Amino acid sequence: MQGLSITSSIAASIGIAGSSWLAGNISSLSTISIPSLLDTPSVSPHILALQWRNVFTRGKSSMPPGAIIIALSYGYLSYNQRSGGIHSWKRYLVAGMLTLCIVPFTIFMMSSTNEALLKIAEGEVGEGRKGITMETTRELLERWRGLNLIRSVFPLFGTGVALWTLLG
Numbered sequence: 001m002q003g004l005s006i007t008s009s010i011a012a013s014i015g016i017a018g019s020s021w022l023a024g025n026i027s028s029l030s031t032i033s034i035p036s037l038l039d040t041p042s043v044s045p046h047i048l049a050l051q052w053r054n055v056f057t058r059g060k061s062s063m064p065p066g067a068i069i070i071a072l073s074y075g076y077l078s079y080n081q082r083s084g085g086i087h088s089w090k091r092y093l094v095a096g097m098l099t100l101c102i103v104p105f106t107i108f109m110m111s112s113t114n115e116a117l118l119k120i121a122e123g124e125v126g127e128g129r130k131g132i133t134m135e136t137t138r139e140l141l142e143r144w145r146g147l148n149l150i151r152s153v154f155p156l157f158g159t160g161v162a163l164w165t166l167l168g
Contacts, residue, residue, distance in 0.1 A: 011077040015092075016162050018070035019099045022063060023156035026102065029059060030149040034141055045137035049120035052141060056114065064103055067155065071096040074162065091165035098158035105151050113144045 004012060033055050037048060074096030082089040106114075117140050119125050125132045 005080065008077055008080045011073045011080070012162065012166055015070055015073040015077060015095065015099075016159055016166070018066065018073065019095065019155040019159040019162065022066055022070060022099065022102075023152050023154075023159060025066075026059070026063060026155070027149060027152035029055060030145045030152065034145040034148075038138060038141060045120055045132050045134050046123055048134070048137050048141070049117050052117055052144070053121040056117070067099050067102055070155070070158075071100045074099065074158070077162075088165050091161050095158040095162040095165070098161065099155045101154040102151050105154065110144065110147050110151070113140055113147065116140050117144065 074092050078089045078092035
């Protein structure tokens with residue numbers, strides 16, 4: 001990381017490693033966790049939704065705070081690079097914003113699916129109540145899986161922009 005101060009090098013390392021970790025962590029929920037839940041034989045919609053809620057709660061407690069720390073690293077780097085050329089500071093800012101995009105994406109694109117699954121997990125609806133079947137629960141999980149995979153792309157693109165800026 002030639003040309004960067006030690007603090008900027010640390011911020012770049014935290015940002016790049018962090019956003020790539022975040023992208024992998026989020027995508028693993030769609031590629032490993034949800035398929036494992038869907039392969040679970042002989043469970044009720046309620047139990048399946050409870051298992052999803054455990055995955056969801058753990059992700060919710062670690063990923064948004066991680067995204068904030070990563071974005072702050074990119075923000076610090078952007079601030080320190082503002083005299084180094086118009087493009088470098090803007091690109092680091094974009095990398096941070098892309099990483100934070102997991103939050104509005106979750107709110108605006110995933111909330112209805114999250115709420116439906118949480119209602120099933122909390123027993124507000126279920127087999128025999130309001131017509132929630134295993135098929136409906138599985139469809140909700142598949143929808144969540146696809147949306148979550150899309151969500152994982154934001155920090156991945158943030159990593160790409162930061163690497164392009166750092167190495168380019």
